[in-house]
Amino acid sequence: MKSKKPMPLIKKPFKERLRTDFKKHWQMYLIALPVVLYFLIFNYAPMVGIVMAFEKYQIKKGIFGSAFIGLAHFKRLFTSPFFWRLIKNTLLISFYGLLFSFPLPIIFALCLNEVRNKAFKKTVQTISYLPYFISVVVVVSILFDFGKANGLITNIASFFGWDGGAVISSAKWFRSLYIGSNLWQHLGYNSIIFISALAAIDPTLYEAAKIDGANRWQQTLHVTLPGIAPTIVVLLILRLGQIMGVGYEKIILMYGPSTYETGDVIASYVYRVGILDADYGYSTAVNLFNSIVNLAVLCTANFISRKVNETSIW
Amino acid sequence: MRKKVLSMLLAATMALSLLAGCGKNTEPDAPASTSTAKTETSTGSSTAAAEPADTPASAVYKGEVNQQTYPISKEKITLTYWYPNASSMGTLADYNDSEFFQWLEEKTNIHIEFIVPAAGEESTAFNNLFITGELPDIMYTQPQYHMYRDGMDAAIDDGYIADISEHLDWAPNYVSWLNSIETAKKDVYTDSGKMYGFWSFWDNIEGGYADQGLSIRKDFLDKVGMDVPTTYDEWETVLTAFKDQLGIEAPFYTSKKGIDHGEFMAGFGIAPRFYQVDGKVKFGPMEDSFKDYLTLLNDWYKKGLLDPDFATRKSTGVAADNDMMLNDKVGSLIDWGTRMTDAYISRGATNPDFWTVAAPQPKKSASDPDPAWREVNNNYRDIQAVCLVVNKESEHLEEAIRWIDSFYAKDVYLNANYGIDSEKDIVWREAEDGHRIGIYDFRYSNPDGLDSATVAAKYWAKNPPVRCEASQIEQMPPERAASYAVWSKYEPKNYIPVTVTMTSEEKAEYTQYYTDIEAYIEENEVKFIKGERSLDEYDAYRQTLKDMGIERCIELQQSSLDRYNNR
Numbered sequence: 001m002k003s004k005k006p007m008p009l010i011k012k013p014f015k016e017r018l019r020t021d022f023k024k025h026w027q028m029y030l031i032a033l034p035v036v037l038y039f040l041i042f043n044y045a046p047m048v049g050i051v052m053a054f055e056k057y058q059i060k061k062g063i064f065g066s067a068f069i070g071l072a073h074f075k076r077l078f079t080s081p082f083f084w085r086l087i088k089n090t091l092l093i094s095f096y097g098l099l100f101s102f103p104l105p106i107i108f109a110l111c112l113n114e115v116r117n118k119a120f121k122k123t124v125q126t127i128s129y130l131p132y133f134i135s136v137v138v139v140v141s142i143l144f145d146f147g148k149a150n151g152l153i154t155n156i157a158s159f160f161g162w163d164g165g166a167v168i169s170s171a172k173w174f175r176s177l178y179i180g181s182n183l184w185q186h187l188g189y190n191s192i193i194f195i196s197a198l199a200a201i202d203p204t205l206y207e208a209a210k211i212d213g214a215n216r217w218q219q220t221l222h223v224t225l226p227g228i229a230p231t232i233v234v235l236l237i238l239r240l241g242q243i244m245g246v247g248y249e250k251i252i253l254m255y256g257p258s259t260y261e262t263g264d265v266i267a268s269y270v271y272r273v274g275i276l277d278a279d280y281g282y283s284t285a286v287n288l289f290n291s292i293v294n295l296a297v298l299c300t301a302n303f304i305s306r307k308v309n310e311t312s313i314w
Numbered sequence: 315m316r317k318k319v320l321s322m323l324l325a326a327t328m329a330l331s332l333l334a335g336c337g338k339n340t341e342p343d344a345p346a347s348t349s350t351a352k353t354e355t356s357t358g359s360s361t362a363a364a365e366p367a368d369t370p371a372s373a374v375y376k377g378e379v380n381q382q383t384y385p386i387s388k389e390k391i392t393l394t395y396w397y398p399n400a401s402s403m404g405t406l407a408d409y410n411d412s413e414f415f416q417w418l419e420e421k422t423n424i425h426i427e428f429i430v431p432a433a434g435e436e437s438t439a440f441n442n443l444f445i446t447g448e449l450p451d452i453m454y455t456q457p458q459y460h461m462y463r464d465g466m467d468a469a470i471d472d473g474y475i476a477d478i479s480e481h482l483d484w485a486p487n488y489v490s491w492l493n494s495i496e497t498a499k500k501d502v503y504t505d506s507g508k509m510y511g512f513w514s515f516w517d518n519i520e521g522g523y524a525d526q527g528l529s530i531r532k533d534f535l536d537k538v539g540m541d542v543p544t545t546y547d548e549w550e551t552v553l554t555a556f557k558d559q560l561g562i563e564a565p566f567y568t569s570k571k572g573i574d575h576g577e578f579m580a581g582f583g584i585a586p587r588f589y590q591v592d593g594k595v596k597f598g599p600m601e602d603s604f605k606d607y608l609t610l611l612n613d614w615y616k617k618g619l620l621d622p623d624f625a626t627r628k629s630t631g632v633a634a635d636n637d638m639m640l641n642d643k644v645g646s647l648i649d650w651g652t653r654m655t656d657a658y659i660s661r662g663a664t665n666p667d668f669w670t671v672a673a674p675q676p677k678k679s680a681s682d683p684d685p686a687w688r689e690v691n692n693n694y695r696d697i698q699a700v701c702l703v704v705n706k707e708s709e710h711l712e713e714a715i716r717w718i719d720s721f722y723a724k725d726v727y728l729n730a731n732y733g734i735d736s737e738k739d740i741v742w743r744e745a746e747d748g749h750r751i752g753i754y755d756f757r758y759s760n761p762d763g764l765d766s767a768t769v770a771a772k773y774w775a776k777n778p779p780v781r782c783e784a785s786q787i788e789q790m791p792p793e794r795a796a797s798y799a800v801w802s803k804y805e806p807k808n809y810i811p812v813t814v815t816m817t818s819e820e821k822a823e824y825t826q827y828y829t830d831i832e833a834y835i836e837e838n839e840v841k842f843i844k845g846e847r848s849l850d851e852y853d854a855y856r857q858t859l860k861d862m863g864i865e866r867c868i869e870l871q872q873s874s875l876d877r878y879n880n881r
Contacts, residue, residue: 279829
């Protein structure tokens with residue numbers, strides 16, 4: 001915004017500019033309207049409910065009538081014996097998830113990109129993303145079946161010296177099973193976006209590289225990867241923004257008293273106190289805390305990314 | 315500058331959408347204002363024990379004569395009925411397909427629209443009724459699982475649930491029961507002298523039945539040549555034989571929590587959670603014997619006598635996974651009386667010898683006195699742990715109350731328990747003295763090929779407010795009926811009645827501690843049993859429970875029990 005010359009015209013007030021702009025482009029505004037409404041109604045309006053985090057919420061008195069109790073819910077959360085464990089579990093599941101399920105789709109896409117046989121490529125791609133369409137309930141049922149005392153995974157684990165019984169009810173195995181099955185289910189689907197980014201790389205760049213004597217590996221390193229780097233970074237930042245947001249659906253399907261130790265995350269805790277015990281004020285507070293941490297991680301990641309490689313989501 | 319503002323805005327939008335995305339549990343706009351009109355009484359101010367209103371007298375004994383006039387409504391009306399019995403429907407699509415409810419609709423001129431929440435989601439669904447503010451006219455509740463968060467008194471004070479004591483003139487049949495059972499009044503009135511709803515009774519049985527208990531496969535016992543075990547040592551011998559000689563996968567089946575409901579541990583003088591001894595509240599896991607009990611289970615787990623996969627079973631309550639039962643993978647379990655032998659056969663048990671019998675609560679040594687019955691299920695007493703409550707704002711309050719009251723009249727509850735009048739000699743028959751007996755073959759080898767659960771749902775009402783357990787027992791072959799006698803021989807004491815209630819302040823403080831405690835206990839009990847945590851650490855474990863506030867929870871339980879005892 002550093003303009004050398006002074007402004008030629010006095011800027012019109014915002015209202016007026018909006019009005020003229022609206023007259024000129026009203027169709028655009030119309031197109032945007034449903035999305036804006038969607039966010040207002042489903043994402044902004046419900047945020048009023050956040051005040052419940054500071055209230056002794058009673059259904060009868062409602063959001064605006066319940067007694068204000070300040071930070072009592074947060075105090076309860078921070079002094080809860082489960083607090084650090086919840087944070088640790090949430091972060092670890094996210095972190096390991098990121099570690100494996102983020103790079104693997106990229107590698108998969110790169111490998112697939114090198115395949116010359118069109119039919120083979122398409123077949124592999126289709127098969128790989130088929131599991132995506134399986135309901136998570138079914139996936140977890142399969143896990144339970146394979147993970148019981150004489151199930152497939154337990155037997156394989158026993159072969160390699162495991163002697164702790166059913167892997168599905170073992171706290172030590174929870175993360176591996178959770179992330180492993182996630183990977184199986186989402187690998188193909190998550191690679192689609194990279195495959196399309198790969199397709200968008202200008203073929204002349206490869207030709208130029210070839211003329212310069214680059215072999216396939218060098219082409220990948222110096223043409224392909226830089227070509228999809230912006231996609232990777234943006235997706236990575238978005239993933240980081242969800243680092244505290246381990247979904248509760250699969251967790252509550254999978255965990256049990258025997259796996260709370262590694263499987264209980266903030267979202268499942270919120271589910272237990274909020275939905276099962278109807279402790280709405282407290283669960284709102286826990287979730288609010290979770291969201292704030294999330295936001296902080298997202299901002300930090302974005303900040304670093306902007307400084308380091310000038311790609312960022314804002 | 316502008317770019318920055320824009321980026322800030324974008325960031326905010328993203329963050330907020332994330333927030334909103336995660337925030338499925340935040341309850342937006344609870345429409346509390348819609349029903350706030352009347353009672354502005356603050357919740358929980360009902361600590362002071364008010365004088366219970368006098369129950370009107372009644373000349374009728376236990377609803378022998380129906381004092382309602384029919385039809386209840388001149389015009390056909392529809393009442394909504396929250397009926398959390400999805401797992402009892404068998405293959406029925408709608409409870410209106412039940413002959414009994416069709417008959418009742420004709421009699422009362424009231425159509426019932428059943429709202430049946432998904433199995434396993436009942437508690438959540440019940441909480442949600444209050445949030446949406448759309449309470450059905452009538453709700454069938456099991457107060458242990460379905461309870462307004464702030465308690466019974468608060469549910470009435472907050473204007474959700476009708477105080478039945480104000481409307482007893484519409485419920486003459488219920489009143490006749492209250493007058494006929496000496497001890498009932500203590501249970502049906504809350505601490506502040508209100509009536510939360512219509513509690514369920516047993517027909518003709520003082521003190522009721524234990525309708526669930528330990529059950530063991532008799533055909534397996536015969537194969538290994540042993541008798542029904544009575545001490546823990548005998549149990550171990552039997553379970554070992556099941557495992558070694560018959561290769562049973564789960565010689566003793568427990569729910570995913572690993573511990574039973576109190577039947578099996580009673581011999582150690584403890585209960586799973588809260589119980590009372592002479593008016594003093596105790597908490598099982600804090601007692602020394604609890605460690606001994608877990609030591610036993612840990613030993614059995616190591617020896618393979620427990621279900622190796624118990625921790626991953628879906629069941630958190632009574633009864634085993636169906637497919638495990640039907641395929642001979644379970645040697646013994648906690649089960650319902652109605653489920654024994656033939657129920658499994660009609661559900662498709664493959665083994666023609668399938669036969670389960672009741673086992674007594676085991677003792678440490680044969681010379682020990684019988685343990686008390688102290689199970690968490692509260693059915694074995696004068697009233698059952700089922701209460702029908704009415705929406706205070708119901709458009710048809712009177713009709714709803716009269717409809718429920720009908721169930722307390724003999725002509726209605728007989729039909730509800732045995733099948734309607736016109737089904738005589740098909741679904742039920744008359745004994746020599748004129749009372750009804752269900753026809754066994756109709757239920758368990760149904761001519762239409764229905765399984766026993768579907769027969770029950772189609773011809774009777776599921777657990778009606780007056781339950782004739784005789785309808786189940788009398789028709790059974792003697793060896794099956796014997797289970798009730800085995801389970802019911804223990805003195806029903808030491809349990810904490812379901813009608814003991816906390817004030818909303820007590821409840822709030824209690825949940826604050828107890829939610830985490832319960833999770834911690836469940837987790838650690840499984841670990842102790844599986845040997846993932848050494849029992850040497852039991853004292854440290856108890857210390858953690860203390861740090862988490864268990865002693866305060868016991869105090870709160872104690873004060874509510876004291877109030878109950880002073881009613």
